[in-house]
Amino acid sequence: MLDPDLTAQLRAIVGASHYRDDKEALIAHSYDGTPMLQALPDGVIYPESTEQVSAIMKALSFYKVPLVSRGSGSNLCGGTVPIQGGVVMVMHRMNRLLELDMDNLTATVQPGMITADFIHHIESLGLFYPPDPSSMRISTIGGNIAECSGGLRGLKYGTTKDYVIGLHAVLASGEIIRTGGKLMKDVAGYDLTKLLIGSEGTLAIITEATLKLIPPPKSKMTMLVMYQDLYAAARTVSAIIESKIIPATLEFMDNPTIRVVDDFAKLGLPLDMEAILLIEQDGDPETVARDIEQIRQICIREQADTIQVAATREEAERLLTARRSAFTALARLRPTTILEDATVPRSKIADMVRRINEISTKYNVMIATFGHAGDGNLHPTATTDARDVEEIHRVEQAFEEIFAAALELGGTITGEHGVGVVKAPFLEWKIGNTGISLMKGIKKAFDPDNLLNPGKMFAKETRKRVVIQYE
Amino acid sequence: MLDPDLTAQLRAIVGASHYRDDKEALIAHSYDGTPMLQALPDGVIYPESTEQVSAIMKALSFYKVPLVSRGSGSNLCGGTVPIQGGVVMVMHRMNRLLELDMDNLTATVQPGMITADFIHHIESLGLFYPPDPSSMRISTIGGNIAECSGGLRGLKYGTTKDYVIGLHAVLASGEIIRTGGKLMKDVAGYDLTKLLIGSEGTLAIITEATLKLIPPPKSKMTMLVMYQDLYAAARTVSAIIESKIIPATLEFMDNPTIRVVDDFAKLGLPLDMEAILLIEQDGDPETVARDIEQIRQICIREQADTIQVAATREEAERLLTARRSAFTALARLRPTTILEDATVPRSKIADMVRRINEISTKYNVMIATFGHAGDGNLHPTATTDARDVEEIHRVEQAFEEIFAAALELGGTITGEHGVGVVKAPFLEWKIGNTGISLMKGIKKAFDPDNLLNPGKMFAKETRKRVVIQYE
Numbered sequence: 001m002l003d004p005d006l007t008a009q010l011r012a013i014v015g016a017s018h019y020r021d022d023k024e025a026l027i028a029h030s031y032d033g034t035p036m037l038q039a040l041p042d043g044v045i046y047p048e049s050t051e052q053v054s055a056i057m058k059a060l061s062f063y064k065v066p067l068v069s070r071g072s073g074s075n076l077c078g079g080t081v082p083i084q085g086g087v088v089m090v091m092h093r094m095n096r097l098l099e100l101d102m103d104n105l106t107a108t109v110q111p112g113m114i115t116a117d118f119i120h121h122i123e124s125l126g127l128f129y130p131p132d133p134s135s136m137r138i139s140t141i142g143g144n145i146a147e148c149s150g151g152l153r154g155l156k157y158g159t160t161k162d163y164v165i166g167l168h169a170v171l172a173s174g175e176i177i178r179t180g181g182k183l184m185k186d187v188a189g190y191d192l193t194k195l196l197i198g199s200e201g202t203l204a205i206i207t208e209a210t211l212k213l214i215p216p217p218k219s220k221m222t223m224l225v226m227y228q229d230l231y232a233a234a235r236t237v238s239a240i241i242e243s244k245i246i247p248a249t250l251e252f253m254d255n256p257t258i259r260v261v262d263d264f265a266k267l268g269l270p271l272d273m274e275a276i277l278l279i280e281q282d283g284d285p286e287t288v289a290r291d292i293e294q295i296r297q298i299c300i301r302e303q304a305d306t307i308q309v310a311a312t313r314e315e316a317e318r319l320l321t322a323r324r325s326a327f328t329a330l331a332r333l334r335p336t337t338i339l340e341d342a343t344v345p346r347s348k349i350a351d352m353v354r355r356i357n358e359i360s361t362k363y364n365v366m367i368a369t370f371g372h373a374g375d376g377n378l379h380p381t382a383t384t385d386a387r388d389v390e391e392i393h394r395v396e397q398a399f400e401e402i403f404a405a406a407l408e409l410g411g412t413i414t415g416e417h418g419v420g421v422v423k424a425p426f427l428e429w430k431i432g433n434t435g436i437s438l439m440k441g442i443k444k445a446f447d448p449d450n451l452l453n454p455g456k457m458f459a460k461e462t463r464k465r466v467v468i469q470y471e
Numbered sequence: 472m473l474d475p476d477l478t479a480q481l482r483a484i485v486g487a488s489h490y491r492d493d494k495e496a497l498i499a500h501s502y503d504g505t506p507m508l509q510a511l512p513d514g515v516i517y518p519e520s521t522e523q524v525s526a527i528m529k530a531l532s533f534y535k536v537p538l539v540s541r542g543s544g545s546n547l548c549g550g551t552v553p554i555q556g557g558v559v560m561v562m563h564r565m566n567r568l569l570e571l572d573m574d575n576l577t578a579t580v581q582p583g584m585i586t587a588d589f590i591h592h593i594e595s596l597g598l599f600y601p602p603d604p605s606s607m608r609i610s611t612i613g614g615n616i617a618e619c620s621g622g623l624r625g626l627k628y629g630t631t632k633d634y635v636i637g638l639h640a641v642l643a644s645g646e647i648i649r650t651g652g653k654l655m656k657d658v659a660g661y662d663l664t665k666l667l668i669g670s671e672g673t674l675a676i677i678t679e680a681t682l683k684l685i686p687p688p689k690s691k692m693t694m695l696v697m698y699q700d701l702y703a704a705a706r707t708v709s710a711i712i713e714s715k716i717i718p719a720t721l722e723f724m725d726n727p728t729i730r731v732v733d734d735f736a737k738l739g740l741p742l743d744m745e746a747i748l749l750i751e752q753d754g755d756p757e758t759v760a761r762d763i764e765q766i767r768q769i770c771i772r773e774q775a776d777t778i779q780v781a782a783t784r785e786e787a788e789r790l791l792t793a794r795r796s797a798f799t800a801l802a803r804l805r806p807t808t809i810l811e812d813a814t815v816p817r818s819k820i821a822d823m824v825r826r827i828n829e830i831s832t833k834y835n836v837m838i839a840t841f842g843h844a845g846d847g848n849l850h851p852t853a854t855t856d857a858r859d860v861e862e863i864h865r866v867e868q869a870f871e872e873i874f875a876a877a878l879e880l881g882g883t884i885t886g887e888h889g890v891g892v893v894k895a896p897f898l899e900w901k902i903g904n905t906g907i908s909l910m911k912g913i914k915k916a917f918d919p920d921n922l923l924n925p926g927k928m929f930a931k932e933t934r935k936r937v938v939i940q941y942e
Contacts, residue, residue, distance in 0.1 A: 187883075445908075
């Protein structure tokens with residue numbers, strides 16, 4: 001329960017209808033896209049300007065009440081669950097495109113703008129904003145920045161961090177900072193813009209972002225390639241990159257995913273294939289045609305079973321359906337779907353998929369793997385049942401071992417989903433005790449009273465690391 | 472004078488011949504590429520491994536002796552002048568290419584490797600590392616990372632920060648940290664890799680870097696375009712970008728630069744031109760030809776006086792000579808050359824050049840301007856004489872006003888040269904008092920005793936800001 005003086009102040013700042021503490025509002029903001037995590041906030045607030053956010057933080061910091069800022073809550077790491085209570089700040093009213101600067105090819109947006117709305121608007125003007133997280137139809141630009149979202153186009157075009165060049169943000173104290181600008185180069189001090197990207201709402205509340213736009217590719221081609229051998233698919237990925245082609249998209253699905261997707265989408269996929277690669281190239285038409293032909297030759301050399309190159313955009317959409325429906329198809333199998341994103345150097349993809357399969361057998365859990373092969377960012381996905389405590393325990397053990405395997409292969413515990421609550425116990429495995437201390441020091445410089453999204457990123461206790469025996 | 476016990480320890484760590492405190496060594500490391508700045512260190516040390524760097528820092532931190540790490544000292548912000556004495560650490564012995572990973576398209580290098588040596592080696596293997604600072608023939612990769620160096624290819628390809636994906640670094644305490652990896656995506660905690668890039672040796676000593684490589688462009692075309700009207704040149708820059716072409720290089724020289732360059736290189740440039748643009752495009756041959764033709768049409772539309780498109784690589788080299796010799800040509804005019812890098816949104820280039828010219832007239836100093844028009848990164852360059860105290864004072868006043876003008880136009884005080892000593896008094900103008908506090912907090916988290924490159928980035932006092940009257 002918050003102090004009535006505080007809630008009175010909050011209502012005064014945003015207007016009575018934009019602060020809620022009725023049960024419906026509290027429950028609706030007690031969870032996010034992450035399974036098996038829920039915690040009630042004490043209030044929910046909907047600001048409409050940077051100044052209101054600043055005033056809210058001044059009030060909250062005076063009362064030392066925590067704040068969790070969020071967009072649509074589509075994250076998968078528990079990043080926006082208010083595990084220490086306090087106020088949830090929903091950015092959906094701050095959803096405007098503030099400026100489109102065609103001279104500098106920049107857009108300035110508020111954080112609550114829906115990613116897909118932004119992308120469609122930008123594309124209708126003949127421009128291109130590449131980050132395309134799978135959640136883009138509901139996720140917000142602010143949420144994408146907080147999590148440093150990736151997507152299917154990450155291999156060629158990079159992720160959110162490569163497109164955010166300026167920020168306005170509010171600190172826990174209520175102070176407003178402005179970083180970067182409409183500048184492609186700026187080395188005035190430490191790079192606070194990049195530091196805030198991916199900081200998961202723990203350092204500051206982003207209230208405005210300047211995004212870099214680029215010219216769109218003029219054409220695109222799509223192909224779907226099937227393999228009876230997992231390593232042949234992985235070799236294809238490496239061979240494409242080694243031949244100095246960087247495809248726009250280079251996606252992977254393993255056999256369990258293929259089976260489930262086909263059952264769901266009735267695509268007539270051959271069920272005995274060990275792997276499918278979905279490959280897209282974009283750019284000038286001559287380049288695209290040449291690259292796709294070269295990729296086709298590589299696939300033949302690596303003994304692909306079937307190679308389909310889409311002749312039309314409609315056919316391409318059909319090929320894309322397989323990859324796009326992976327999560328949905330998996331989610332309908334069992335009551336609970338846990339999607340992870342262990343990431344390895346791309347040369348280690350086959351080793352990693354093999355390890356995942358061994359681990360899922362060892363713990364007798366159903367794990368299907370798909371993901372962004374080109375950048376080694378895999379999504380091992382467990383289908384399970386949150387009500388079955390014993391099974392969930394096995395799933396958790398399996399994922400622990402998967403994280404350890406990713407690190408053994410030179411990878412990381414999360415490529416694009418963030419740490420949040422879910423991966424906090426494993427962060428030290430990646431960055432070490434010294435890395436944790438540095439990050440806590442940074443957190444303290446921004447938020448000395450630990451009011452912004454407390455309990456995230458840093459765990460009370462690091463999980464004991466699984467020792468993996470490689471043969 | 473350092474404690475003899477400490478110097479004995481340092482000699483024991485690196486071997487007697489790799490620690491020097493003779494006058495020659497001290498004087499040779501008392502300055503860098505920045506004019507009018509000199510301070511003697513107490514010793515100079517040449518480590519050969521991360522472990523030695525760690526042992527050195529343990530010793531120095533015990534005695535609370537400051538350390539300045541450096542490569543070739545080619546920076547222009549006083550970043551490696553040991554203004555508080557202590558030990559200068561020269562990274563030239565740590566100059567090896569540790570690994571070239573063709574599967575993952577990464578190179579792992581030690582910090583002391585010369586940038587051009589690295590680039591040439593990479594190119595001989597058919598790969599591409601785009602950051603190309605003008606100092607690349609003598610600068611080191613470590614120095615480039617510390618300063619987040621840019622270069623001529625920044626517009627299309629980005630700067631050093633876009634290519635560093637993993638680091639090993641030693642903290643002031645001697646602890647070793649490892650950030651990132653051979654990973655295109657990694658969101659495990661705050662982005663320490665990006666934070667260290669451009670931190671100017673104030674947070675940690677970089678001892679190993681993993682760099683992202685990309686496929687090289689297949690062809691390149693070069694053109695030189697002259698204008699009688701500065702604004703026509705600036706409009707051309709904006710029109711090119713607006714037409715959705717991002718050239719590989721889009722460089723600018725103003726009239727004073729043209730005159731000096733022609734006198735130096737005898738290129739027969741017309742001396743009455745207000746501006747020259749040097750434009751290069753690279754990529755697949757069809758794309759390059761199409762882009763260059765479209766750019767040519769834009770130049771005609773914007774009433775360029777002369778347009779030369781190089782027919783051969785030799786002719787292209789000749790056109791490039793004009794821009795490449797700008798600094799050298801200016802440097803021979805007077806005893807002291809001060810090269811700055813105020814940066815503005817690219818739509819503001821003409822306004823900024825006009826302001827620079829007004830300011831140089833106002834203070835009666837010679838300032839020529841050239842630079843990277845495509846990303847708004849200008850290099851106003853004063854030719855002066857360090858022995859003339861009165862004139863130097865006027866030059867300093869002029870630069871103060873130039874920084875203020877850049878900020879008024881939405882720009883920054885430094886685009887690629889760094890803050891160091893020279894721009895420390897102006898950092899607050901860009902990032903505000905709150906920004907300074909955050910950065911000092913970050914510094915404290917990494918280096919609580921302020922031993923790494925002390926006196927840089929943060930000034931004792933912020934200069935009073937010039938108020939500019941715009942008409």
